[in-house]
Every structure is written in structure tokens, then in C-alpha cells.
Amino acid sequence: MKDTVSITGSAHTDQTHDSAVKHVTGRADYTDDIALPEGSLHAYLGVSDVAHAKLLDIDFTEVLAMPGVVGVLTAADIPGANDISPTGLKDEPVFPTDEIQFHGQPLFAVVAETRDIARRAAERAQVAYETLPHALDPVAAQKAGYPHVTAPLKLERGNVSAAQADAPHRIRGRMRVGGQDHMYLEGQIALAIPGEDDDVIVHCSTQHPSEAQHMVAHVLGVPSNAVVVNVRRMGGGFGGKESQMNLFCAVAALAAKKWNRAVKIRPDRDQDMTATGKRHDFVIDYDVAFDDAGRIQAVEGCFAARCGFSADLSGPVTDRALFHADNAYFYPNVRLNSRPMKTNTVSNTAFRGFGGPQGVIAAERMIEEIAYATGQDPLDVRKANFYGPDDRNVTPYHQKVEDNILDRLVAELEQTSDYRRRRQDIITFNKTSPVLKRGIALTPVKFGISFTATWYNQAGALVHVYNDGSIHLNHGGTEMGQGLNTKVAQVVAEAFQVDIGRIKITRTTTEKVPNTSATAASSGTDLNGMAALDAVEQIKARLVKFAAETWGVSPDEVRFLPNTVRIGQDELAFDAFIKQAYLARVQLSAAGFYKTPKIHWDRARGQGRPFYYYAYGASCSEVTIDTLTGEYRVDRTDILHDVGRSLNPALDKGQVEGAFVQGMGWLTTEELWWDDAGRLRTHAPSTYKIPLASDRPRVFNVKLADWSENRELTIKRSKAVGEPPFMLGISVFEALSMAVASVADYRECPRLDAPATPERVLMAVARLQAGP
Template sequence: MRRLPQARNSRAAAGLAGHPLRHESAVGHVTGQASYVDDRRGPADTLYAYPGLSSIARGNISSMDLSAVQCAPGVVDVITSNDIPGHRDIGAVFPGDPLLADGEVLFYGQVLFVVVANSQLAARRAARLAQVEYAPIDSHLDVEEALAEAYFVRPTHRQSRGDLDRAQAAADKQLTGEFHSGGQEQMYLEGQAAMAVPQDDGGMLVYASTQHPSEGQKLVAEVLNLPMSKVTVDVRRMGGAFGGKETNANQWSCIAALAAHRSGRSVKLRLARADDFAATGKRHPFFSRYQVAFDNDGTIKGLDLELAGNCGMSPDLSDAIVDRAMFHADNCYFLPAADIRGHRVRTDTVSHTAFRGFGGPQGMLAMENIIEQVATATGLDPLDVRKRNFYSAEDGRDTTHYGQKIEQHIIGPLVERLENTANYRARRQEISAFNAQSPVLKRGLALTPVKFGISFTVQHLNQAGALLHVYTDGSIQLNHGGTEMGQGLYTKVAQIVASELQVDMSRITCTSTRTDKVPNTSPTAASSGSDLNGMAARDAARKIKSRLTTFAAGHFGVSESEVVFEQGEVKAGQESISFADLAQLAYLQRISLSATGFYKTPKIHYNRDMANGRPFFYYAYGAAVSEVVVDTLTGEYRLLQADICQDVGQSLNPALDIGQIEGGFIQGMGWLTSEELIWGEDGRLQTAGPASYKIPAISDTPATLNVELLPDSPNTEATIFHSKAVGEPPLMLGISVWAAIRDAIGSLADHRASPALNAPATPERVLLACADMQKFMERQT
């Protein structure tokens, strides 16, 4: 059940910003007409590249015989690290990510060499003919063992406040424990792909499936030893990304460009799914250790928490990801005293990378596990423990452990609303009665909240640009630095421009994100796509509108205050003219109809040395109630119902926002239930395809799924039309499913014992936890 708010104003009624408009490529997606990188037709002489991958976790290359590869049918070229004319390391922030292995293997599935052939099949077959001998080195595959040896990719960071020792001594109770959360494969529909086309000026045009065109441009330029001005990256759309194409797309763009540079011909590269699994990063698995001090009423007094992110073999984005986990280790709860350490643990696996939530889900889940433990220890309903610890404007409980003041206290009223609309208390009683009469099937219920900070925590990334052209027929071309990966960013930004100029959406054409139109862009990530690019596009639209207003006032002899843009018309006093006719008139009078726009997020700062500041412009809030049924004899379970309330401020597009909430919730549920990554003792990923790696199917979606956008909750910060980000926050609503499963298991022991349930809560883990609860009850008799 979708609860769409009514149109709030004339903008919404006109189908502009605020209106539930469908995705601009919806028809193309459904009919198959939407073009992706591999659909793009290259010149007739286009070549195909494919990587050869390592088959050990760690070691040195003793020899690499590629003669059989070079002689294979259709092979045109074989490329190794010695053939790279420029930089060999493409680490996004810190070094550590070789484009091609250079004598040393760092993980199972690392790219050793690249085959270039007349077809993808020929290149892929030839890549398997290499004869490689290794001198293996003992590898670190277990995060706890690596943590014990301080095997890190970056130094530990610490955030603390208050007197933790004193808080622990004064509290009624204390608990200690450990918790594991697994990684997650992005499982985008379109795998990693790129096509490079040499240009006649010695430059390179790259069609990429990337969230970060400017970074791809920079790295291609460095690898080819070219100035950035000679490299253009073009991104029309991606078939999903979820963070997996923020830095991980760079390698494939660079390889395609390198092959094109050497051959002088266009080169396309597309990974097979199993190799995509092996060679690309996942969500970081996390290991946490905690000691929590609390009173008998469930109020947390102090928290000592270690968060160890399993980073894989290189830093990649792990510094910022573990930082964000630390920022979100409080979730919605005030911590009077806290000491939180974030470790960047190295393991000899593929380097883990960005994934929707970017560390926030891992930190939040660690805290929600602690809340569940406190609830069991106090005998309270977990919801009551949560509510008791919420941030509030009273008694100074409004500042995070990293020093940011909570200025909008939304979570309390939002949770109260959801508690009532979802009938939480009545359903809790019904479930208790059901469980008392059902020895095998047990139901569980949980309501979990979300507070998610919006901004890049690296300050300089919080900027965006846009380019807007108005043509003499009144049509408009829009370009900005954001990339479209299915989330509807192009639609939202076009709605913003249409609202500013008061024209119909059909007049606006969104063109590919290109580095030669808007330079030096930030990645489309951190839920900031609409916030940043929408503001930049509005800035460009307002510049053009201001010029047209000044021109119209002079042309019709009225004051500028009498010039009004409305529903495709421009009124100047008693005169009225269409937007298209005004554009034609302005052109004839040599008025510029093109403008660039720019935006940088205000107020944000974070002193990492002091571990204090305001890293986020604002917070997005939400909550979910999930009800499950668990078969305690098999460990199988089903999600019966989910009720969600999400604060999106003043929605730019309710239909797209609800779609993001539904998708994010199901993806979060998958991370915490069925999606399990397993590496063998040799370092090879065992779950390398959909046969062994289980993402949620449509049948896993509950029969009852109620989604509501929190009404009458405009963002108090000056965001675009006072909206709030919606890309990442809903993923963490899936924590309610994990908590509900845990609740069902706990009913086996009348909630007197706390189930140990690491994530993902696979049926195997659920069954083991059920057995533990049954053993507990046996010991009581």
C-alpha cells in the first residue's frame, strides 16, 4: 500500500517539482530501448578486452607465460603492467590499487594481464590459456586474526566524549559482547563495462558505467600520461550501481582506454558475472566488540565500542566508510559517555568498497544489536528501550558523540506515528498469544528507527555544477554532474528546472553526464545527488530567468516585479507571451540563453584530529515495523508485513521517493537475511553467482507493505525545495527484519535470554540460535 501525499501547491498540480512523475526513462527500461554501455555500437573495427585473473590469495608471481594467449585465435594484443605509459596505481584516495598486478598478487581474482581480441568470446577464451606460477605467501582472511595482529590499511580513528569509567561505575548494569555483520554484493543488473574510443587529437572518449565520471577521467589521463583535458568520460545511465561503480568502475575504464590507446581502435570491455563477483569490491563486513553501561530502566549511560571494518587488500574508500560507521554508531540514541574506535583491518581479499549507506548501516546495526541486548537484560520491550534513549531537546540530550547538535527532533513523533498506524502494541499482544499456543512456528515483531547524516564527510566533495541551454524554440537542454543509475535523478533535476522556469517537463532534455560539459564533479553518492545537482541546476535556471526577466521588463516597459513566469507563459504587466516566443525575442536582442550553475553545501566541517564538528548538513529519519514468522525446526522464516514511515522533507517526487524506500528496504533486508559472502581457505570467493548468492526475490517481498512519507515535515535547512535525501536511509529500515527474526527466536526462552544472531540471519544461523534458546530453557528446568 502506497500512501502518496496530495499535491501541495501549484507547482505540484502542474506536474513539476512535488508531483509523482514517472522516471524519464521508464518506457525505455520496460521496452528495452534504454541504451547501456554494452548496447552502444562501436565502429566496425571495435576490439574487445578481457582480463586474466589470479588464482591465489597472496603471493609473488614467479613466472607468467602468455605465449599461448598471444597465439590464440582472434587475439590482437596482450597487455601487462609493463605496457602502462603512465601511472600504474589507480587508488582513488590512497595508493594500493594496481591497475594490473606488478609482480605481486594481493587477492584471488586480481587482474594480472589483459587480452585484446576481435570478439569478447575470443578474448575471454584466450585469457584462460595463461601459464602462471606463484610463490605463495601466508594470507590473512579472518578479520579477527588480522585485527589481533594490527594488520591495517589505515590508522585507527577515535571519537570519544564524557567520563566513560565514571559512567560505567555508576550504572546499574553492564554488558559485553561481540557481533559480526557480513558483506554484500552490489548485484547490479548491468555489470562493469566500458568502451574507449580514440580521438583524432590524441585524446580519448570513454563511455563508462560509473558513478564518478571525473575520477574516471583523471585516472584514465594518468594511466595514459595525458592531460585531463584530452579525456572525456560520458555516462548516460547505469543499470544499477549502489556504490559498486563509484571507484570500482575506474579500473575497467582505464583498461579499455589503455587497450584503445595501444591499438588505435575502439575497445569495449564487459565482465562476465562470475568474474565481476571475483574482481570487484563488496560492502565491508564488520566485527564489533562492546561494553555498554545502562540503568534498570534501559537508559544507556556509557558505551565502549570497537568497530573493525574488513577492508580487503587496499584502502580504497575504507577510511571514509569506517568513519561513517563511527558517525552512525549512535543511530538515534544519545550517548552521555562514549569511546568509539574504528579500525581499518586489512585482509587478503578483494578490496571492499562503497555500498549504499557507506558504512552507516554497519555502525547502526552494531548499535541496534546493543539495544536488543539491553532490552533482554532489563526485561523491557525493545521499542521502549529505543524510545527512552532517543535524542531530545531536553536536558542537553541533543549532541552527538562527535559534537554535532541535533536541530530537528523528528524521530520521536515519527516513531509514535508509526507505532500507532502499524498497531504495534496490539500486534505485540497478538503475537505473544500466538507464540504461547504454537510450539514450532514463532512470530516476531520489531520497530527500528533510522537517523542518517546527509553530506559527504570529505568536505570538498560537497559541490556540484550544471549547464543549461535554452534554445530559440523554447526547448531546454540540461546537463549536470550527477549520474543516473535508475534512481530517477535526471527526472528530479529536470522537475526542478521546469519549476524554476515554469515550463512543461516535455520541453526539457537531459543529456549524458559528460566531463567536457560539467567539469570536476563529485560522485553521485552519499544520497546527495538531488541535493547538490538540483541546487546547481536551479542556480543555472535562475541566471537565465533573471536575464529574461530584465529583458522582458525593458521590452514591455514594466518593472521587473511585474514579470511573472507561469505555466509556460511569461506575463509582463498586461502583456503575455509564451516562454518559447520570449526566448526567440531575447535571442534577437543578443541575450545569452546559456548558463552554468554551481552549488556548495554550507555549514559542514569536521576536525578529524579533534574528532569533532558538523560533518552533516542535516539528518534524514525513518522507521519500520516488521513482522516475521520463523520455523524453529528448520530455521526458515518469512516476512509477513512491513510498515514504513520515512521523512523526505518536502518530496521532490513522491513516486520516485517511495520506489527508493521500497527498494532500499528490500535490499537492506537481503543484506541482513539471505545474502551471504563466503571465501574459501584459498581466498577464492565461493558465492560467485546467483546460484549460491541469494538476493531477495519478489516472493520475499511481504504481502503487506505499507509506505508513508511523513507528512508536513519540510526540511528546516535550505535544501532544494526543502526536500530531504532518500537514496541511502531506507536501506537501514531493513534492520527491523533482522530484529523481528531475533524477537521470534527469543520467544523460545520467553525473552529471558538473548539470542546470538550475527548478520546475515541465514536459516542456518537462525536454527543454531533457536537451539541455543532451547538449551537455555532446558537448563532452567
């Protein structure tokens, strides 16, 4: 009977997020909740009010005269390197010395007894500068002769020119795709506590503790072993805390070591939004050639991105945009180029999808163009161009798509959402409705999983089993609300066959697991789950050896059962067994490690296998627009998403729902706008509109493809879920396009730019109504 007893919290079961109750009751501790040591100070950034200028001088007389101000930090106070570039290009100073490169650039930091004093004092500095010309977007930057911030990428396969010449049809177009602010609930924050010698401890909200550690050490001019970075949890990240936290950690640590007092820095929301990077906005020029049936013959594309004043992560972001410019579709002949343009704006950075969404939406625009040109349902054009077997399964970067499940997945959603009947009903409705118009779209997603920087595809974990049978789990991933800690704990619980309540999940710290990769690229569970499992298997192997030798049985006769261990004919409670192992001096701790197999990438040739596997999904959305105002609503969305064998269906479903709404926001309401002076004017919740609860689809059906299983040997055959469902929001954008196209009887592709705000929808309607 014992063999059939289940454990609480095993893999592949719904399990409550380990901090869910703490989140909703306010008992979850974040960096801002840490009690400050006696004598703590506060820092605040002083920033530029010009987009591009030669920095001549900064007068701090009035700043230092303000009561409560302890001092000011500038580039001259940096004992190590004045550089926090995550890619090592040395193009991102903590504070500039000779050139201001964007409006809102941090120039110095004021350190004071209170945050309010520091904030007010920072505004009293007198900055002398000589204004220089500036370029704010990728088109203006190209016209001004600005350089790329990093080397562009080219992907090519086949003979594009010949295919273009032979194809019966060819369409060229340009699409502008807007950026997006991360709008996490918890902003950037760091607390640095000085120690003896070179030591400093930094508590912060970062997705990449090891990078923050190395950057602080780099700036202080000390070895990494002198810096400890701790992260218990984040109040949201979405990529905005992968590299952007480096500045705040460095400033807090510099101040802490200079004045030998703990220092905290927490910008207000306006400064957080102006001083930190966002999703890259793109200008995409596309050229698609196709036959009478709508099958693509050749694709050429140029992806120019607003990268900002420094490289940050723009290289891999623009690379990934090209990697996903095919989405679900086979291009027989293809040539894609990136243009990572330097601009006089804040350096853009990682954001959920990491450039992939910008590539995917370009693919969907080309499908949409073909559908209107040939008079077909866009879904039929999509299905005709899906990756297939044999010679139709090679990507533009020469990786074969060998795990494609889109035919089954899309067919299932097409049926369960009743897409065909509803589309016909919508066409009928639009014929008789002069003001309200409706649209529907079913769009797929194919998303590659792995860091394209191959060395990041590794993880470590540390597992201790204490002599009372309780278990301590630490790994290199960071928890930002996505449930990573819960999933990894489930893996450990199932491996030991114990209830999840035995496992204590502790904060991420560079003291326990070194050289961690960022919790990004949807890889957190894949990497850290496998590393934790490796640690458990090491401990179990020692325990099995101990039991076999002590009880005189073969190793095969030692079995871990729910909260017990069977040794031959004997059964012991897990904690009693562990106590005996401890008394016998069995090592009950292990460091686990994992690296993703099979992946390789040659960027110079544009060829390789950058992704271990693909995750798939599809969404069907229906919208209604008001042609008099451009306003709209999402009436219904049906989603079927692939997470392989889900480790925790409840958490995965939540990730799909949240990602869809965030993706919908990117394409509809979230508009970033800079004025001619280079000032970001959408710099607070009052001017930047994220989706509200009232913006969610009126009917929202989300289902996981529970029949799917990862063909690759991932943790419990699951698949990543963080980023892929973000692109499901494209179905809303495409449905809006259909509704707009109805005013001209679907004869023309509306060519909506993103985000499709009510203003843009209204202008598109007016343009189509006006005719050629």
C-alpha cells in the first residue's frame, strides 16, 4: 500500500506558489522591507536635462550646503573602473566624465541622511554643458550617420534575389513596432552594507546576482569574492532587472565603502522610467515574395532598433529578433539583417521575449499582407506556410525544426474556439454595422528556448539535508513572482519522495552558488531544476550505498517511497533514516550543476543550433472597434499553449494568462513617447497606460496542451513558459487589423503600426475610408 501513497507537492501537480499568501497579505519581504542598520544613509541620482552635450562642469555648492547632505559621488570617486557595461564593451559609465548622451542620464549621486533630502538636494546642482545635435530614433540615427552600438547580424539561406525575380507576387513595406516599459510593481533598489577590508554586502532586486556582484567588484576595484549579492524576491522583473540594476548596486556600494555606512538607493517611479532601459522599438523593412496560393518564396528584412547610447544587451536582443523573424513559417529563401542603432536615448535592454516578439510580429505582418493580397483567410495562409517535414524544416539560422506540433495545436484551437463559424459571423455583422466593426485572428507562436550566449546555459544548486530530515534548497535562479522556487522545490520533493513542506527555499546569494546565469530567456526552471536534481541524486546515491552496506542488501532493494525509505523488507521514516545516515557520517550535502546539451552557435557564419528546443502556442482573439473614436475592446480570447509536461499546471496557466495580457498591452496601449528635446514624456503611470483588469478579454479561455511532452531531456520533460506566451497577444493586434480592414471591404492591409492605440486605429480607419 505504501507504494501508492502520494506526496504533497510532487512534480506535475498544482501547487500553491510558496509566497502566495505572503504576497496577498503583505508579509512578503522585499529589499525595501529590510531593516536598516543604525546610521544608514540614502542616495539619489542627479540626472541630465539635455539629450546630448559636452559636459563642462558641475557645481555642487548648493547641494553640499543643504542640511543633511553627507556628500556627492561622481566619476572621480570610483576607485576601480567607471564602467558597468554588461557585455564588456566599456561604453556605459557609472557617471560620465565628458559627454552627456541622453536626457535623464545619471551624472552624479547625492548621499544624505534621508531619501527626501538626497532627492531635493540633487536638483540643486548646477550643470554646465555645451549642447550637441542629437538623434532619437533609428531612422534619424541612420540619417545622421550614427554607428551601430554593436556588430549587426546577418542570417541568410538560399538564393533570395533569384526567388524574388521568379515569384508571381512581391510586397515591400515598413512597420514601426513600439517599445515597452517594464512597469514592475517594485522599482529598482539596492542596499549596500560595508564590511571589513574590501567586503561589501548588497541586497538588491536583480535577475542576475552574479553580474551585479562582478560589476560592483569591477567598480570598487576589488575581487568578486569581496562582494556578496543577496536576492530574496523581486516585485516583478520582466528583463528590466537583468542588467539595469548594475547602476544602483554600484552607486550604493561606492557610497557605503566611501562613508563606511550602509547606503540605500531607491529612485521614484519617474526617475526609474527615465534612467533605465526598456523594450527596443524597431523599424522593420520587409520584402516578401509569394506565389498565387500565398506560399512564401523569399523574405528579405532589415530590423533597425533604437538601442540607446550604449550597447547594454542590444546585440543579443537584435540577434534574437532575427532568430524569430520566421515565427512558425518556412522561408525557402531568406536574408535578414539587424541594425542595432546608437541613439541619444536611455540604453534599451532585456524585456520578456528579448527581441523575439519584434521578430514574430514582422512575420505575422507579412502573412497578413499576403492574405489581403490573395483574398484569403489569414489562417489559411499561416497554415500553408507552417514548417513541415523534410526540406521545409530549416530555419534562417540553419537549425532544423524537429519537434513541430503546430499543425495539431492550431487545428485543436481552431476547432475549440469555433474560429471558422465566428469569422463568418463577424464578416456578416460588419456588412450591416456602420459604426462598430469586429475582427478575429488566430495566430501561432514558435519560440526558441536557450540563451543565445551559449555560456549562460549553465546553473548550480546547493542542497542540504539536515539530520532531522528537513531540507535546505538554494539555487542560482531568482524569484520574481513566476514561481521558480516552488517548481524547483517540487523537483526536489519528488526526487526524495518527501512532502514539499520539508523543504526550505532560501534567498539567492552569491555566497552559496557562484557564477549564476541571469534568470532570463525562460530558462530558470530548465537550468536550476536540473541542477537541483543533480544535487539530490548525489545525496541519494550516498544514502543508497549506506543503506545497502548497513542492511546487507543490494542497492536495487533500497527505495525511496513517500516520506519513507524501504530497505529490503524494512521501512524507516525518512527523518529516522536520515538520522542514522548522519550518525554513520554520510555526507548529506551536495552542489549540483547542469549545462544545456547540444547547443552551439557560430555568429560570424549565422549558423548553428542556438536553441535546445521550441515551445509552441496559439491564440484566437475577437475584438470590436468603434470607427468614430478608434476605441476598442477585446471580446474573447482562446489560448492553447504548449509547456510540455507541466511541472505545475496552476503556475504555468498563470504565466500564460499574465504573458498574454502583457503582450496585448505592448501592442495596444503601452506607448513610449519622446519629445523633440529628447525627454521621455510617458514617464509615470499617469502618462503610460498598462492594461487594467477591465482591459482583459471579456471571455478568457486558457488551456495547456496537456498531451505535449518535450522530446528533449529537460526537467521532467517540461518546457519553458516565461516568454513564449507573451507573443500570443499578437492575436489581438491582428484582430484589430481585420476590424479596420472591414471599412474597405478587406481589400487592403491596414498596415497598423504598434502599439495600435485608439488614435492609430482611428487614423487607419479614416485612411481606408478615404480610399486610394
